[in-house]
Each structure stands twice: as C-alpha cells, then as structure tokens.
Amino acid sequence: MRRSIGQAAVTTTLAVASLLAITVEPAGAVVTGPCDATGAIVATAYVPRRIHGGEVVTIPKAATVRWQGSIVAGAVPRAAARARVAYRGDVELTVAGFGVSVDRWHGTTAKVATEGVRPYDVRVLPGGVVYRLHGTHRRGRLTCSGAVLVKLDGGKGAAVSIAYAGTAATFLLALLFTVRARWALGALAGLGLGAFVALDLVLFARADLASRALLVFPVAGLVLGAVLPMTRRSRPTRLAA
Numbered sequence: 132m133r134r135s136i137g138q139a140a141v142t143t144t145l146a147v148a149s150l151l152a153i154t155v156e157p158a159g160a161v162v163t164g165p166c167d168a169t170g171a172i173v174a175t176a177y178v179p180r181r182i183h184g185g186e187v188v189t190i191p192k193a194a195t196v197r198w199q200g201s202i203v204a205g206a207v208p209r210a211a212a213r214a215r216v217a218y219r220g221d222v223e224l225t226v227a228g229f230g231v232s233v234d235r236w237h238g239t240t241a242k243v244a245t246e247g248v249r250p251y252d253v254r255v256l257p258g259g260v261v262y263r264l265h266g267t268h269r270r271g272r273l274t275c276s277g278a279v280l281v282k283l284d285g286g287k288g289a290a291v292s293i294a295y296a297g298t299a300a301t302f303l304l305a306l307l308f309t310v311r312a313r314w315a316l317g318a319l320a321g322l323g324l325g326a327f328v329a330l331d332l333v334l335f336a337r338a339d340l341a342s343r344a345l346l347v348f349p350v351a352g353l354v355l356g357a358v359l360p361m362t363r364r365s366r367p368t369r370l371a372a
Contacts, residue, residue, distance in 0.1 A: 162275075163275065168198065168277070171198075173194055197247075197248050207271075214241060215241045216271035217238070218236075218268065218269060219235075219269050220236050222235075257290035262340060301324035301327055319356070321357070328352070329348040332348075
C-alpha cells in the first residue's frame with residue numbers, strides 16, 4: 132500500500148514538474164502602452180524600447196537613476212490633458228514566475244511628462260545573476276508596462292557560502308529524518324533542500340531566476356522527503372526465533 136502511495140507521489144511530482152516547465156514566461160525586454168521612458172545610470176542612458184529581446188543590461192549595485200517618463204502625443208485627448216487624474220505604478224522582480232514588489236508609487240497629477248532622480252542600493256544581492264524586472268504605470272485609463280533583464284556588476288558576496296551551507300545542512304537533515312522514518316520532518320527538510328538546490332543553480336547560471344521551472348526542486352524535495360521515510364517505515368521487521 133505504501134509503495135503504491137510512493138509511486139503515485141513520484142508520478143504526481145513528475146507531472147507537476149512538466150507543467151511548471153512548459154509554463155515559463157518568455158524573458159526579454161517588452162514594452163507596451165503609449166508611453167516613452169529613459170533612465171540614466173552613471174554616464175549610460177537606457178531606453179526600454181531600444182533594448183532588444185533577450186539583451187541583458189549590466190548596472191552597478193548602488194547608484195542614482197535619473198529618469199524621464201511621458202505619454203506619447205495624442206494618447207490623451209486635448210480636452211482632458213489638463214485634468215488631474217489618479218496614477219499608480221510598481222516595479223516587480225520576477226522570482227520563479229511570481230512577481231515580488233520592490234517599489235510602488237501613487238498620487239494625482241495633470242502632467243503628461245515628468246522626470247526625477249532616485250538612488251538605489253542593492254549590494255545585498257549577488258552579482259552575475261540575471262534579474263527580470265517588470266514595471267507598470269497607470270494614469271487614468273492608460274496603462275504602460277515594460278520588462279527588462281538586468282545583471283548586477285560585482286561579485287556574489289556571501290550568497291555562495293549561504294547556499295552551500297544551506298544545501299549541506301538540509302541534505303543532512305533530510306538523510307537523518309529518512310533514516311528515522313520521520314516523514315513530516317523529512318518533507319520540510321526536502322522542501323528546504325530543493326529550495327537551496329534551486330538557489331545553487333541560479334547563482335552559477337545554470338537556471339533562470341524568473342523561471343517557474345525552479346519550483347520543480349522544492350516540490351520534488353517536499354514529496355520525496357515525505358515518501359522515502361514512509362517506505363523505510365513500512366519495511367517489516369524480523370522477529371527473533
């Protein structure tokens with residue numbers, strides 16, 4: 132019975148892995164909506180519409196962005212051009228197919244063009260990893276969005292040591308709980324092990340941080356971490372004669 136459960140769990144894991152692998156969002160620079168924007172970092176100006184799909188932009192980990200944004204001529208009716216309307220927007224980092232908000236803004240305005248200066252500091256993040264950033268700005272009924280691939284200049288910092296230590300620790304815990312037939316704790320350890328394996332692959336450029344396929348590893352770790360202790364627990368014990 133437990134063997135059947137184990138086989139079903141492994142089959143389910145493979146099915147989920149296949150679904151996740153084929154639903155990966157395409158990467159690259161994509162801009163939609165009647166908007167124009169530019170951003171200058173140090174001495175380099177970036178125009179999202181001129182960044183080709185798949186092109187990766189390398190930027191420093193800490194700098195100041197001088198940005199400009201505008202709505203293209205004709206997108207707003209002349210009669211409504213001076214009316215104050217609500218606006219809101221955000222920037223998200225895509226991690227395993229999910230958007231993680233890194234910045235938000237909102238308010239009201241009558242402008243159709245604006246500019247500003249904004250410093251940023253992301254030295255806590257590892258360099259050399261490709262990050263997919265997706266931004267959206269809504270002004271009244273108009274919506275503009277864009278996505279770009281960004282790589283941080285510099286080293287990976289402490290991320291590699293943390294990933295190695297986490298992988299080793301969760302592997303030993305998963306092995307321990309398998310030997311002791313603790314399926315619940317084994318599932319948690321397997322989940323952690325899968326997450327650290329995914330992190331290892333991202334850090335060494337063997338996987339895309341934005342890809343939903345990364346979810347395969349923690350899901351597989353969760354299932355196998357629970358199934359393996361169950362199979363060991365179900366083994367019959369021999370009675371001494």
